[in-house]
Amino acid sequence: MSTSKLPAFKVAQASEARKQFLLRWRLERKLDLALRMQQAEESCLAMVAEAGAGYAQNLRPFDTSVCVGDIRLLRQSDIQEPGRLLYVLVLYVRNDNLTSLVVPFSTYSTPCCKDEWLTGLEGEPLKVLQFWNAQPVPTFALAQSWRVGTFDEERLEVAQTLYHHAISGSWPHGDVREKVGLAILNPNDERLAYQQEELAQFTKLRNRLFTLQQTATLQAKRVVAFDTKGAFTFVKEKKTFKQPERLAASSGDVFAEVHLCQEEKVVASLRAKRETDATTQTFHWSIVGNKAHLLPGFPACLYGNNAKKPLLAQGQTECDGSVITFKPATPAAFTRIQKAAFVRIVIALPKIND
Amino acid sequence: MPKENIHKVEPQSWQEWKEACSIERCRSKKTLQQLSTFGRLRLDAALRSISPEVASHYCAADLGNRAWLKIEQYLYAGAFDKQKKECKAYKDQILEGCTDSSHFEAILSLKVKQEIARWILSEECFRIVQKKDKETGRKKYAYIRDESLAEELDDLTDQNDGVYVEPASASDDEAVEGAAAFKAKQFWAGLNTSKNAIKRLMLVCLLNDIWDMNAVLSSGLSDCKKTKLYAERETLLKSLEMLDWGSECKEPAEKAYMTRRMLPHLKEICEKWLNTAENSELKRFIVTAGSATCA
Numbered sequence: 001m002s003t004s005k006l007p008a009f010k011v012a013q014a015s016e017a018r019k020q021f022l023l024r025w026r027l028e029r030k031l032d033l034a035l036r037m038q039q040a041e042e043s044c045l046a047m048v049a050e051a052g053a054g055y056a057q058n059l060r061p062f063d064t065s066v067c068v069g070d071i072r073l074l075r076q077s078d079i080q081e082p083g084r085l086l087y088v089l090v091l092y093v094r095n096d097n098l099t100s101l102v103v104p105f106s107t108y109s110t111p112c113c114k115d116e117w118l119t120g121l122e123g124e125p126l127k128v129l130q131f132w133n134a135q136p137v138p139t140f141a142l143a144q145s146w147r148v149g150t151f152d153e154e155r156l157e158v159a160q161t162l163y164h165h166a167i168s169g170s171w172p173h174g175d176v177r178e179k180v181g182l183a184i185l186n187p188n189d190e191r192l193a194y195q196q197e198e199l200a201q202f203t204k205l206r207n208r209l210f211t212l213q214q215t216a217t218l219q220a221k222r223v224v225a226f227d228t229k230g231a232f233t234f235v236k237e238k239k240t241f242k243q244p245e246r247l248a249a250s251s252g253d254v255f256a257e258v259h260l261c262q263e264e265k266v267v268a269s270l271r272a273k274r275e276t277d278a279t280t281q282t283f284h285w286s287i288v289g290n291k292a293h294l295l296p297g298f299p300a301c302l303y304g305n306n307a308k309k310p311l312l313a314q315g316q317t318e319c320d321g322s323v324i325t326f327k328p329a330t331p332a333a334f335t336r337i338q339k340a341a342f343v344r345i346v347i348a349l350p351k352i353n354d
Numbered sequence: 355m356p357k358e359n360i361h362k363v364e365p366q367s368w369q370e371w372k373e374a375c376s377i378e379r380c381r382s383k384k385t386l387q388q389l390s391t392f393g394r395l396r397l398d399a400a401l402r403s404i405s406p407e408v409a410s411h412y413c414a415a416d417l418g419n420r421a422w423l424k425i426e427q428y429l430y431a432g433a434f435d436k437q438k439k440e441c442k443a444y445k446d447q448i449l450e451g452c453t454d455s456s457h458f459e460a461i462l463s464l465k466v467k468q469e470i471a472r473w474i475l476s477e478e479c480f481r482i483v484q485k486k487d488k489e490t491g492r493k494k495y496a497y498i499r500d501e502s503l504a505e506e507l508d509d510l511t512d513q514n515d516g517v518y519v520e521p522a523s524a525s526d527d528e529a530v531e532g533a534a535a536f537k538a539k540q541f542w543a544g545l546n547t548s549k550n551a552i553k554r555l556m557l558v559c560l561l562n563d564i565w566d567m568n569a570v571l572s573s574g575l576s577d578c579k580k581t582k583l584y585a586e587r588e589t590l591l592k593s594l595e596m597l598d599w600g601s602e603c604k605e606p607a608e609k610a611y612m613t614r615r616m617l618p619h620l621k622e623i624c625e626k627w628l629n630t631a632e633n634s635e636l637k638r639f640i641v642t643a644g645s646a647t648c649a
Contacts, residue, residue, distance in 0.1 A: 035471055035472055083464050
């Protein structure tokens, strides 16, 4: 058979050190499965699987500001396997779709496949990152976890590069390649069963993401109206909020009323002060006063009285949840928001403890 | 302290430990003793059946809190300063889902017997074999110290031939994929003659995981004898193995790797071909025989 048109390529053998990764991984996996079987025989799992709360006393509050490079420990109720300490690296925080991209750490100490990387961290549960299992999760759910450390810039940069290799299927090179595992080529490879198990850890968070997206969509579809005096009404619920009187001797600051809603019920009303970034055509509203219900990554709608449809922009809460950001889709929408005489912001709270 | 209380960790002791970062910072003797015992007994229970030697190394009664410190070392995730509040997050995480102190102890026990035991054993390079108990006939796992990693590495090589080969450099990533796609087209075209019709049928079966030649015979898709089908399949597998991948790809493992990279492309071509009207009968057979194989 002719090879005259065959594109030129070169393949190479993986180093001995990386072959040892697979060997070591298989050893750990065997031990893991056998110990799990022992525990199942001893019926230890039934008691552990009880869902519950109530014993929790003086728990450290969650670290609600989610930042790129955070190493976070997810809360128990967001993880499928009872008792699992699931650490994740925050790779990206998206300010446009309510999610953050996280990469989980493996329970094993060596990379099992091409898209797992030996981080160089000494802590046993932080030795290997699973890029193949990178997940978008709701940022507000991530805000309900604990920060236990941070990746330095150099390590974070490598992690981001490796994530792109994972999604494109390409290979890292040089020193970085020496820290990743070997590719899975055989459909019967035992590593695929492990990947299935690990994917399942995120079932609850995927459900929360689905609920969040539903909440955001429903809020954007809610029918609202302004009257000539600026009173704001949720039409279906027939709930009206009068426009508060302006304070005398205004400093020129622009304020808006903010309603926190959960399933069509208003759970709190707050005020927020506007800051405009003309360069990026973005509005940031900082909540004034009680921020108790707030977390980053909640969907928000900005309504104004000067357009056919009151919904002027959709945005989200950021930082620790006390800043609401809107980036209007067009310059015309940006101008409409600036010129609106009456504006209201509605933050839609998903069920945060489901 | 009365001896019967040693095995129980009182809620106050858990509380002190939770506040104090590590057992080393707990002041109460009772707490120290209860936690040390808790850790020692759990870890010993997990390790002793596997390796009395390792169990004694960590869990002998005269070693004080060594077992508990090993447990903490794992839970702390090692990389951080134990004095910082971040390092206690694991305690909050475990406590968050618990109903009472027994539930908390059950979760912690499971972690010790499963994750921490695995960690210690794999650090000690143990491996597992399955043995039959002579008296009861029951299958049991036995753990033996892995004297020679090389032995298992050979086993790996045999099992996953070709798995160690990869594109050599960044520019080879796409080139490998391109070569695999090119070769798939070329290979398929080579079977596109009436002389090779049976071979192509065998390839379609292979790509769709159909190995039962009786099913092929009874489908009426070929009037060959069974021995001929087997012979054609053998020749097909040989020709896949012998494909010429150029001068830079001569080693058997390298060729096997490239053939594996080629198979998804070949399957894609095959699916397109099966979806044409003249192949509807074959497609029906593939779907039916494929699902029968799965069942």
